[in-house]
Amino acid sequence: MDSPAGLAGLRACGGTNSSNSNDREALNDRKFLPYDVVAREDISPTAFVLTVRLSSGTKATQKLTRSRMNDAWAHGLWSVEVKQPQLQIARDYTPLPEVYATHTESAGESDDDTTLRLFVRVVPGGEVTKYLSRKTVGSTIELRGPHPSFDVVARLGDKSDKSRALVENEPKKMIILAGGTGVATALQAVDAALRASPTVSISLLWANRQANDCYGLNAGPLPAELNPVVRDIRALQALYGSHRLQVQTFVDAERTFITEAHVRKAIGGSDRKNSWFTSWRKGEPEAGKTPEASGADGSCIYHSQKKLTQMHADPLRNRHDGKAACSCAEGKNLVLVSGPDGFIEAWAGPKAWQAGKERQGPVGGILGQILNQDPQTLSKWQVLKL
Numbered sequence: 001m002d003s004p005a006g007l008a009g010l011r012a013c014g015g016t017n018s019s020n021s022n023d024r025e026a027l028n029d030r031k032f033l034p035y036d037v038v039a040r041e042d043i044s045p046t047a048f049v050l051t052v053r054l055s056s057g058t059k060a061t062q063k064l065t066r067s068r069m070n071d072a073w074a075h076g077l078w079s080v081e082v083k084q085p086q087l088q089i090a091r092d093y094t095p096l097p098e099v100y101a102t103h104t105e106s107a108g109e110s111d112d113d114t115t116l117r118l119f120v121r122v123v124p125g126g127e128v129t130k131y132l133s134r135k136t137v138g139s140t141i142e143l144r145g146p147h148p149s150f151d152v153v154a155r156l157g158d159k160s161d162k163s164r165a166l167v168e169n170e171p172k173k174m175i176i177l178a179g180g181t182g183v184a185t186a187l188q189a190v191d192a193a194l195r196a197s198p199t200v201s202i203s204l205l206w207a208n209r210q211a212n213d214c215y216g217l218n219a220g221p222l223p224a225e226l227n228p229v230v231r232d233i234r235a236l237q238a239l240y241g242s243h244r245l246q247v248q249t250f251v252d253a254e255r256t257f258i259t260e261a262h263v264r265k266a267i268g269g270s271d272r273k274n275s276w277f278t279s280w281r282k283g284e285p286e287a288g289k290t291p292e293a294s295g296a297d298g299s300c301i302y303h304s305q306k307k308l309t310q311m312h313a314d315p316l317r318n319r320h321d322g323k324a325a326c327s328c329a330e331g332k333n334l335v336l337v338s339g340p341d342g343f344i345e346a347w348a349g350p351k352a353w354q355a356g357k358e359r360q361g362p363v364g365g366i367l368g369q370i371l372n373q374d375p376q377t378l379s380k381w382q383v384l385k386l
């Protein structure tokens with residue numbers, strides 16, 4: 001995640017020039033709109049999930065909000081900004097995927113449901129998180145968005161809504177290294193990828209400070225006793241199969257940490273004999289494979305490694321025209337790194353500022369060491385710093 005005090009977290013709080021009042025009063029990326037807090041679930045003294053809904057508006061603005069949320073969910077990764085009105089500052093938060101629709105009967109199903117769930121951790125001295133920590137059911141907060149981030153499904157190989165064949169024919173892997181609330185972005189990616197294709201499998205490595213942040217993930221308590229994030233992960237596993245969403249948790253307080261060995265194992269997968277990892281260990285390229293054989297087009301916005309270093313986010317795809325967004329022969333496996341700046345830097349190197357936007361920059365850190373040693377590996381995997 002970006003530096004909270006960085007420019008990405010401090011977009012100007014302005015209005016919209018649009019003449020269309022529905023447009024202005026439905027969720028939009030220019031004007032902040034009031035949302036009611038309709039539920040609050042505390043995970044620990046410093047972490048909680050707020051469930052919010054558009055405060056007012058006509059049926060038309062609610063439907064338009066819902067339609068914009070649907071576009072954002074179709075895109076995959078996205079965030080909204082929350083404004084602290086006294087200080088006139090805003091910060092980004094990542095809506096948790098609508099897995100709650102599997103826990104409740106009504107939510108997420110109607111065409112005017114504007115519900116969003118935000119997972120927030122209070123940071124010491126943090127202005128917006130302090131403000132949000134005081135919010136209870138009946139409070140109002142102001143939101144704008146959606147702000148699209150990366151389109152993980154396109155990067156895995158999907159070309160359009162009408163042509164899912166690419167992803168379905170080619171098993172793809174996604175490895176996610178998540179630190180703390182970085183799990184919100186991880187869950188967006190999990191939901192988007194598993195929904196898109198039955199042949200994507202995911203390994204989520206989730207690091208937390210305290211055990212109760214991820215308590216009950218691997219066994220034990222009934223869903224009602226679980227915190228909302230753990231409950232969502234279990235619901236996703238129930239929906240798609242725990243073989244497709246493997247989760248390992250690590251707890252600082254218990255001195256368990258994600259290590260390079262965990263990541264190598266996740267990338268190498270179970271069939272070590274035929275994996276790129278074995279080739280890399282032997283210092284040999286995989287038989288018959290060259291970087292070009294992966295089919296990645298150097299000009300493709302989704303699959304060119306060079307282009308990725310310059311990118312801030314992926315454009316929204318036109319989900320209905322059926323046109324291929326890229327002409328690469330195949331997609332990429334993905335390593336997603338989502339968490340505080342220090343976490344991202346250690347695993348994947350720092351992001352880079354350019355022309356007022358935070359770009360991906362080259363892959364460094366531990367993943368850089370792993371991946372850059374073998375061109376075959378680089379041709380098949382992409383790292384996204386989130």
Ligand SMILES: Cc1cc2nc3c(=O)[nH]c(=O)nc-3n(C[C@H](O)[C@H](O)[C@H](O)COP(=O)(O)OP(=O)(O)OC[C@H]3O[C@@H](n4cnc5c(N)ncnc54)[C@H](O)[C@@H]3O)c2cc1C
Pocket residue numbers: 001002003004005008009079091092093094095118119120121122123124125126127128129130181184185340
């Ligand atoms: C795209 C995006 C999505 C995000 N999604 C979420 C989300 O779903 N949930 C969530 O809780 N946060 C999320 N964040 C981070 C969030 O935007 C804020 O930066 C964070 O909540 C702190 O805001 P603040 O105003 O309370 O702290 P600030 O007033 O900005 O910072 C106060 C102090 O705390 C330090 N600090 C701030 N954040 C952290 C941190 N994470 N770890 C360690 N020190 C920190 C700062 O360096 C500073 O010294 C996201 C950020 C981005 C860019």
